[in-house]
Amino acid sequence: MKKLLILSMLLLSMAAHSTQAAPQFKDSQGHWAEDTIHYYVGEGLVSGYPDGTFRPNQSxxxxxxxxxxxxxxxxxxxxxxxxxxxxxxxxxxxxxxxxxxxxxxxxxxxxxxxxxxxxxxxSKRWEAAALFETFHPEGTMGQRNLKLNDKILQENLVKYKDLQMNHKESFFCLIALQDGMMKGFPDGYFRPYEPLNRAQAITVISFLDEKMVEERLCAASFFGLL
Structure with a gap:
């Protein structure tokens, strides 16, 4: 019974995106991050503005x-x-x-x-990547001993024209790409020095949230609770 209860709580946490009610914003309807925005507003993590907007594309x-x-x-x-x-x-x-x-x-x-x-x-996109990687649910950068996978590294260096080897800003972007935390743009640029907008920030939070749930499931499985 205890195992079933723990599993149910974890699954409910993973499904929360579709069940959490949140205010509707006139500028987020039809936005690609609409569901994620509404969920985290409902969670109290972010909020909109008094004029009824969320301003998802604002830096x-x-x-x-x-x-x-x-x-x-x-x-x-x-x-x-x-x-x-x-x-x-x-x-x-x-x-x-x-x-x-x-x-x-x-x-x-x-x-x-x-x-x-x-x-x-x-916040520039590379600065956001650095901060998010530092507070990754799987542990800090030092604890995870971050390393770039050679194959993925070469693929991303070819795919994104504005990322370079042996460059601090590029390193954080390449790690974020490797982790699946952030994505580049279809035109072949990551744009590390462009501002991160509110919708992009909350989308990365959603990614980290899912990672946190995965960590809890792994821990529960390890201790025989599942």
Whole structure:
């Protein structure tokens, strides 16, 4: 009975995309990410605007992306905040640990007065790939010992004209492609320096959510609960 209950809960979690009710937005109807947007709005992970729009094609800022990932990963807000005047610090998601991660990934400005304006800028696609890979449900980049598969690497280097070997920005994009987390564009470009929009961000969250469910199923199976 216990095994059946656990399996049912996991399957319900996986099927939640089709059952969760959410507000309708006038600019998301017919959008390719409509179902995903509505699900995560219903979950309280993201929200629309007072004018009844979601603005799926609007770029997401670096700060908004960090906040989205922190909420999705259920990161506990920190009571100690660095001397950075920004709403993300006031929310508790810009502590010294997060700043260290961002300095490693994005090369934050040295001057703390410049950090806030930097975080308000749109998140580039490569920056989003780096952040999402860092907070991957299967473990951090160090824990997963990320390696590019030679065959997949060569295929993607041929397929996407703007990705290169031995290039930090390209590396994160190539890892995201290899994982299936992000996709390039049909014209043969990944566009690592273009802004990520709100619909694309929530779609990656959906991918990570599915990975998290898979991890729970594997863990349940390992411990003999399935």
């Amino acid at each position: 997401i800022s670096k700060a908004e992306l960090i906040f989205l990932v922190a909420k999705f990963m259920n990161l506990k807000p920190s009571s100690t905040s660095p001397q950075v005047n920004h709403w993300l610090a006031k929310e508790g998601y810009l502590d010294q640990g997060m700043l260290l991660i961002l300095e490693t990934l994005w090369e934050l400005p040295k001057n703390k007065n410049e950090v806030g304006p930097f975080l308000n800028q749109p």
